[in-house]
Amino acid sequence: MIEIDLMNKADRFAADYIASVKTRRVFPDDAAIKGLTRFDEELPTQTSDPADTLNLLDEFGTPATVTSNGGRYFGFVIGATLPAAAAAERLASAWDQCGSSFVNSPVAAKIEDVATKWVLDILDLPRESRIGFGTSATACGLSMLAVARRALLKRKGWDIDADGLIGAPEVKLMVSETIHITIKKAARLLGFGLNRLIVAPTNHDGLVDLAKLPEIDDMTIVCLQAGEVNKGGFDPFTQIIDIAHKAGAWVHVDGAFGLWARASAAKKHLTTGVELADSWTTDGHKWLNTPYDGAMAICKHADEFAETLNSDAVYSTAEPFAQKNLVLEFSRRARGIPIWAALRSLGRQGVDDMVTRHCEQAQRLSHGLRGIGVTVLNDVAINQVLCTLGDSLKNEALLKSISASGEIWFGPSKWNGDDVFRLSVSSWRTTDEDIDRAIAAIEKALATI
Template sequence: MDAPEPTVAAVPASLAARATLVSDAARRASAYLTGLEHRPVAPPADAVAALAAFRRPLQTAPRDARDVLAELDALGSPATMAQARGRYFGFVNGGVDAAAGAASVLAGQWDQNAALPVMSPVAAVLDEVAAAWVVDLLGLPAGATATFTPGATLANLTGILAGRDALLARAGWDASAQGLFGAPPIRVITGEECHVSALKALRLAGLGVDRVERVPTDATGAVIADAFPGDTDHLTLVVLQAGNVNTGASDPFARIIPRVRERGGWVHVDGAFGMWAAVAPGLRDAVAGMELADSWGTDAHKWLNVPYDSGIAIVRERADLERAMSMRAAYLPETGDREAMHLGMQMSQRARGIETWAMLAANGRDGVADLIGRTCAHARDLAALLEAGGAEILAPVALNQVLVAFGAATGGTGDDAVTDAVIGLVQQEGALWAGGTVWKGRHAMRLSVSDQATTRDDVHVSASAILDAWTRVRG
């Protein structure tokens, strides 16, 4: 239902000026979006160079906000990555769903603090609803609690802290009161392809990266189940992966998780993007068994195409999450309701759940499943086109990741220098953007198809541009 239009006389001058500025920002944002088709994906060198104008001493006197916005648009907009165009394939960065993006604009003006329901009833309700929808969509246990974080690194940290404190509590140690000095040692096991964000989370949790046991992985980057230790116990924390950042492959959850949990251990799944395969009927088998874990970490701002920054931590038992995260003070009401500040690391926090709610409300189950399935199909088509052109696909396309290397001659063995040169030329020319990686000692181009805006035409144009760049690199 549309809000009634206020009369001019009823609007204070300060709010009227602010509303005018917001309208100007919306107009500029609309112009930016409509102009994306006419510019390269990466910003041109002169636009990047022009950013130097921002590097100046802060002036003494205030400036008109309209002038500030105009400067931001004039200098900033041309120097952005055109991620909403459908041809940005770097870093598993998602695009922006239309409903989620629009909700972000409205919620930004609401300026709600989602820490407690009393601070923002609407933020609390949408946070609760969106969190429950995510748990349901991913096929996780019905009683699991989801909470929004700034990204998957902190989502992983949240799950790992919940696991650390739960394991210690079962051993009779209160980590909240006693800290980690003198605590029973926790054994940590993960795969050798564990993502750096999960390793960072382990380091921040005080568990020490050098102490982590690394299990061998197969040619796709998935943990070899037969190589996984069989002597885990009630002080073992295991981190598994849904969606290898290079290949999209997932660890064999069904073979590992039950063995760990029946011995009293804790299993956390790092699924920044790969967990969303569970939403698409044809892809669920890729992550079968992940629902058996104790905690999970994922992103809404990757494959779900919600604006930055939005991660999601999920813990099977709410008591385990609250043990690690809750805080109390005399001035904070204790209502027994779902209170975001007791489910995560932040007190004051942006109402991130609003954008995820909008995306899910607009797309429904079928729309989300189509997004996941369609982008995976685009990845398979992109790999097929590149392979048909003579490039080397280094790993089977498991989900939405394509890993490709280029040789000095068609059909030849991939050459690191040639691959690096192709990546550089592709980035420079701007028809698409893709980054580089190293896989099993080989330099490779990594293409992450994560944007709902990507079309079949984008796939064909991108494959053609990549192969053309390779031809020119070879001379």
């Protein structure tokens, strides 16, 4: 019973935390951060009461959290976790399943199959695609670039699995000037070499400029963006993918958050043509509001996908599209369960409403900010608002003042080499009142700098 008491206590702490989210400071104060020194202990030699560990975590850990699970957090693109997703995650963590394949966990395999169908449906991507529910857009992007490279080499008769890369025909990776850092990380890790990347010039919105599109051939992976990280724009998919496919290239789309614009009837047109690509990555833990770390590698060439990531072992052969053959991990949490739960509880209309509402709230925010003298640098089409006070020192002072206030939080960015700041509306908890509080908090901070 000690275990059950402990779980009840953990659930009580968790419920108290959730109940406090609306009124908590967004960024912890200095006292809470100083309190973290309480964790500076030597590794204990003796076993202790598990409740002591939980108490310590709640007493000194809880106050030092960032309330990114609330409605007044506008940093990065961080959605709060939806109740159904959080609850499903809680139960699944008690199940403690290894979601590698059906034989490890029939329930995990079934639910992730259903989640695959639903994600392809709501994002309106080719239904023959398979999805690996991985840890992050970083890991899933890395996987997809590996799949793409293997496929292009295979078409040239080169077997990268057997013969590696030495002596292989070169596969080139084309990225846009504004590509996310994690694609560059994947490129480095896979040995593409940053100096060998083909960089497609971008326009004033950070989107690939069609008129300046570099040459593409049948040994090129073209990596485009659905949701540029600062201004939130979409590359001209239809035209570029047509050119790329006529040349025999592979097109991958990083849609870590922006792909979810497809779930909004009002915004889907911004993404037209993205469905023509070969592979995509997206996160649940951003705009779908599911827990960390839950992402999706999506590929319409299912066999090539599963062959590249195959990890059948002598003791563990599985059905070809088992999750262990679609993600980097062998043992894994079934990350598709909270994604399934979010989709099931919101339904198609609920996801549409949430995404559309965030876009409208971003508009409300940009109008309010313009009204108090902030320069908004983008036409706010989705949920990103990119701003400046026109001076790096002023921007920095604003960010410092905002962080100290505990009222809201957002972070810095760079645009064309200049310091700027960025607000993203992506939490299901954000209300119009939260948006107005954000504008008021910024106005108050501006008066002090």
